[in-house]
Amino acid sequence: MIEVNFTNEQLKIIENLGFDLTQEYLKQLFGSSSLLQDDLVLVLKVSNALYRARIPIITNEQYDLYISMLKDINPRHSYLNTVEPELLIGAKTVELPQRMLSTDKAYSKEEINRWINRVLKAAEEINVPEEEIYVRVTPKLDGYAAYDDGETLYTRGDGYRGQDITRAFNRGLKVANNGPRGLGAGEIVIKKSYFNKNMRDTFENSRNIQAAIIAEKNIDEKVQEALNDGACVFYPFSTLENHTSHFTEVLSNFESIVDEMWSTVDFDIDGVILEITHEPLKQYMGATRKYHRWQIAFKVNEDSAEVEVLDIIPQTSRTGRISPVAELVPTKLSGATISRVTVHHYNMVKTKGIGPGAIVRLVRSGLVIPKIEEVIKEAEPKLPESCPSCNSHLLWEADHLICPNKTDCPAQTENTLIHFFKTLGNNDGFGPKVIEKLTAKGYKHIHEIYSLKPIDFAHYGFGEKTSQNLYDQLTASREIEIxxxxxxxxxxxxxxxxxxxxxxxxxxxxxxxxxxxxxxxxxxxxxxxxxxxxxxxxxxxxxxxxxxxxxxxxxxxETPKLQDNKVSISPITGSVIVFTGTMRHGSRGDMEKQAKSLGAKVAKSVSGKTDYLVTGDKVGEAKISSAREKGVKVISENEYIELIR
Missing domain, CATH: 1.10.150.20 (5' to 3' exonuclease, C-terminal subdomain)
Incomplete structure (x- = not known):
């Protein structure tokens, strides 16, 4: 349970997100010790938005706690498998020159070992010798993620689309260590020593400074002074201090390397980043929708306790699976009070004897929700006979209890609609509370919601402006290309x-x-x-x-086809192509799609398998030289256009 009070500024941001939430409801939501899945996602979205706006309502540890709660309830939930949006409220989005993903996290040496084993397995699959596998370790900066292509500075956004914040450079933001523009992904940060000496009395934390640097409104005088003094910088990841060595050395000297990286920069950090350096191996390992598989972040923390179970509460997911949530005697672990944890499935509840009165050992590693490590004292398991949402009789499916009512179960209906609009990602406003209102009025299907007009929304209790906005968002979601x-x-x-x-x-x-x-x-x-x-x-x-x-x-x-007989052989059919720099004949994304339609394979980084490196404006000589050393043919954008013609 968390006691919170929202300021007017925070409430305004929540309103701008399209959430119709009162102060009292928010206090009740954040203060609850028993959140259902939809409420949990709402807490995460509100918390993330306020954090990105630099006026957080909860700590990073509490946010990680909520994330882990959602993982336990529904590990495949779309919120967990997309990049947490880092957007400026109300600003227009533009396509990023390159995808910006989050970083997967590890909290123990064992997890790092497992990651290395996955790397070695991938290396074996493509015949990369182990002696060629090196790991680069860098500090994990705790700043504002951004991307600089040399002309425009972008927020990370949702990993695909961000916002133009080039005004930060116009205000005096410099690249760290007087580096050049156009070095790709990095973080906007402020020196710790400068902040502690000159700004701590005015600003609660350094993230407030980062927000002021990129804000559309007039900049604060003290922030402008920090920019003028060179204390605020954009730090490209590629130029960070690092320790790069063979993976065996990294594992054998892991603790000392982490300690070294922790004190290597005068900026706030919240861990270290490990990534392999072998380009073909990185390209082969690729990425999920949220993380690069060849990269991982390491954080430190672990705690455990024996806790009594008070009750087992069933929750219905979008797929009809019933998740068991154990309510616990409130227990403090790693600075957070834990009062609930999701059990993996109801077969575990049944076979392990988890019910009111059971004693379980919890382990909280890395400031996230604890996992049930073992059952110390068994009790009579508590199993539901009917769905908590629609009262349908439940069925066993492998380890899980399932609600078979796919058409009239409110929880499944609401979660299905929420999933659709969240995954679509090209409209705002259709969050859990809006969907809850609409399903309460009898709307169960996606196509029914698209039939609504502004007068319909107004009839259901939405304000005139909100009603028009919701209608406009539905229209936009059909018109914006996805x-x-x-x-x-x-x-x-x-x-x-x-x-x-x-x-x-x-x-x-x-x-x-x-x-x-x-x-x-x-x-x-x-x-x-x-x-x-x-x-x-x-x-x-x-x-x-x-x-x-x-x-x-x-x-x-349309997704380009791997084999399309209707497309004639082109000069680049079968070639591996990498685009870099700022393109003049269209966005990089458009050119990549066109190349795929002509039968080429598009990669994000240069390797020995790359055939062409197509260079736009403002590409560093080091990148070009590195490509040529690998035997890659480097051509300009104009030469590429002539080639495909």
């Missing part, structure tokens, strides 16, 4: 996350997917029998609703 794989993923079919959607659409068009059999899917790489059968069943279940929404006329960009 990828067809993202559109499909928004329907929440089991085992059809963004990656699998994109892989399917590289072989089949969107409407044709609904005619495929499990055998058809199993012919494709990455689709085993169980997942194929699950996907086919899931597509069958959403088919009617999918086409009702699809026929509303969304602006979908």
């Amino acid at each position: 990828e067809d794989w993202r559109f499909l993923s928004a329907f929440g079919v089991s085992r059809l996350g963004g990656g699998n959607c994109e892989r399917l659409l590289q072989h089949h068009s969107l409407p044709d997917l609904f005619e495929l059999s499990a055998e058809d899917l199993m012919k494709l790489d990455g689709f085993a029998q169980i997942s194929s059968e699950s996907i086919v069943e899931g597509l069958y279940n959403i088919k009617d609703e999918f086409f009702k929404v699809y026929e509303l006329g969304f602006n979908l960009s």
